[in-house]
Amino acid sequence: MLDTHQAIENVFRNEYGKVSASLIRILRNFDAAEEAIQEAFATALLRWPTDGVPDNPAAWITTTARRKAIDTVRHDQVRDQKYLLIGGSQLEEDEFDMLDDIDESLLHDDRLRLVFTCCHPALNLDARVALTLRTLGGLSTTEISQAFLVPEATMAQRLVRAKRKIKDAGIPYSVPADNILPDRLEGVLVVIYLIFNEGYSASSGNGLTRNDLSSEAVRLGQALTELMPDDPEVLGLLALMLLQDSRRDSRQSPEGLPVLLEEQDRSKWDGNQIREGVSLIERALQMGRPGQYQVQAAIAAIHSQAKSPENTDWPQIAALYGTLSQIQPSPVVELNRAVALAMAHSPELGLQTMDQPEVSEPLQQYRWYHSARADLLRRLERNDEASAAYRRALELTTNVSETKFLEGRLAEVS
Amino acid sequence: MKYLLLIYDNEQANINKSPEDMSNTMAEWNAYMDDLQKTGKILAGEALQPTMTATTVRAGNPAPLATDGPFAETKEQLGGFFMLEATDLDDAIAWSGKMPHIAHGGTVEIRPIMEFDQ
Missing domain, CATH: 1.10.1740 (Rna Polymerase Sigma Factor; Chain: A)
Incomplete structure (x- = not known):
């Protein structure tokens, strides 16, 4: 039974x-x-x-x-x-x-059609996410509403509206024409990665249902890889999710505090996911059409293959963030590049990069900016500035475990 | 499916165009119309007089009240429309995207036509 x-x-x-x-x-x-x-x-x-x-x-x-x-x-x-x-x-x-x-090939095409219908740009992002999880993932309305901390009635309404719009606005049940396919695919990847991150970053809510969302996103990524095996960004996204997910068990201390990459117990990383992710990203990069997900996966792969933080190829990571900056310029990418430069060369160089106005100004409300900056100041033993930066990060944090972590750091430099 | 494509553009910018720019704009629209005509998808389509010619009517006492001006003051103004018989929303989006004013910051609102049973 x-x-x-x-x-x-x-x-x-x-x-x-x-x-x-x-x-x-x-x-x-x-x-x-x-x-x-x-x-x-x-x-x-x-x-x-x-x-x-x-x-x-x-x-x-x-x-x-x-x-x-x-x-x-x-x-x-x-x-x-x-x-x-x-x-x-x-x-x-x-x-x-x-x-x-x-007919397997018919099933194959059907699923691809459904992916593009659920992620059509004429639907708003929330609706795309909900519809993708409901229709492709088979999650119940209750499960989706719990995972996104939205009342069930709201989620049900969101799904009803999305389905009605598909029908009434004539959103096609088809794979987009070649000339708009790259754009539309980008929209699909955004939805899957958003689902993954919602599970991964746990900006609020409890742990369990959140991890399920990440697994669901990986599953969707695997399905898309089956459906579009020749698209390097599709492979890149799956590789990125697998490599990030491989650290799931070491990202939190038993007390639920976040553990920084450099302090994680690398023996707890999931070797199978790493192998799969690395082989996927290698395959993708060989296709010679780099994109943002591939570059991010390549960065994650370098971390995954390093025996320790000191043994990490930081110059290569800094260079890859430079590439990412060109594909998709953003102050957050620059912040990451600064952190890599600090590791590759010196905390001073990292700090200099972070303190450039085009990086620092847009990120004043971004808690990771202040905590990363505080960390470099702490290493430079500029304790007063470090504690000011930790305090700023604390003001911007709503997550309980992060608050505890930052308070611990603050105590170290006070 | 039938769609109404509502064409929104900066009316003042168009009014201020030099005769040369205006004739370029007209040429672009004519080329667009030629392409669209060939598909047989156009059910109707017109350009509208500027909003200074608009009149809005609402309830009044004893008779409905007519006032000068468009229903809503917006940054872009309704300047014309097409009614298309398109295969689906993607088809309507594609034809909207080809309209010449899009490249100059204009927009199109796509509204599916409601179908009633009998």
């Missing part, structure tokens, strides 16, 4: 996006697709405990959901020839065991 439920849950987790993508194409309707999938899983819950788990559970679910969907279409009397063509004649039969006939 337990195994059956586990099997159902696994299929749900791993195949939801595929099943929902193909049903949305057949039904042209997000809600009807969702309903058909739920019915299919309900049927599985009834039948699998007695009939046994099918050899190919995912295909079983897809076929069953398609049957439910086709029934719905018939029932609604919108029996259009094209719907039947898509489903194929197998769906006329009563048997559930013609499971090998599902």
Whole structure:
């Protein structure tokens, strides 16, 4: 019994996006697709405990959901020839065991269409994130609302509006034309990385549901990598997420305090994720079309491969932040470059870079600016300035664990 | 699907254009219209007189009240429209993006036309 439920849950987790993508194409309707999938899983819950788990559970679910969907279409009397063509004649039969006939390439295209529909720029970013998690990730409205600390009714409303806009504004269910594809893909990557960061940075809220969001983003990144294996930025984003996620267990002390990269226990880093991330970024860079995610992943890969902070190739990291600065100029990137320069050369050089007005002025309200600057001042034993900077960072921090950490540092220099 | 594309542009900048600039602008729009005509997607399309010619009507007592000026004073003004039969929103976005005023800071608001059953 337990195994059956586990099997159902696994299929749900791993195949939801595929099943929902193909049903949305057949039904042209997000809600009807969702309903058909739920019915299919309900049927599985009834039948699998007695009939046994099918050899190919995912295909079983897809076929069953398609049957439910086709029934719905018939029932609604919108029996259009094209719907039947898509489903194929197998769906006329009563048997559930013609499971090998599902066209993998069609499923592949469906999922890609769904990615671009959910992340269409005519939807606002919040709606894109919610819809992607709901429709591709199979997360429930409750789960998404909890993860984003939004009341469930608000999240439900957000999803309803997004689906209505897709339908009423005529947002296409298709992969964008080549000339707009790079732009649109950029929009997809932003959504996935935002989901990842929401789980990774935990700016507020409790730990558990947050980690799930990061895992979900990695899963979406893996799906996108399957779908677009020749796009270096797609590979770059997945590599970046894997490499960052590999440090998940060492980023926090047992008391929940953040642990800086240089103080992390590197034996706790996940070697499998690092190997996968490094091999992905190497593959991506060989394609010769660098982009922001690839450069960030390359930086993360250098950290991951270093035995200790001292053994890190800091000059290379500083150079990569320079490259990133050109692709995507931002004071935050400059701040990171300054930190790398401090490690590669001297705290003074880092401080000089940080104190340039084009870096310091826009970052006055950015807590990491003040804590990074405080750290360099502390190393230079300029304790008065260091404690002023720690105090400024403290004023800007809302996260409890970070506050404790900064208070600890402040005590050191006082 | 049918879409109304509302063309917003800086009216004053257009009024202040030299005759030469104005004829360049017209040439750009004509070229755009030619391309669009070829697709057979245009259902309607017109340019509007400037907002100084606008009249706004609202409820009044005893009769509805007409006042001088547009409904809302905005940085950019409604200067024209197209009604298109487009394949989908991306198609409407693509044709909006090709309008000559876009490159000069203008915008297009795309509104799908509501379809009623019978």
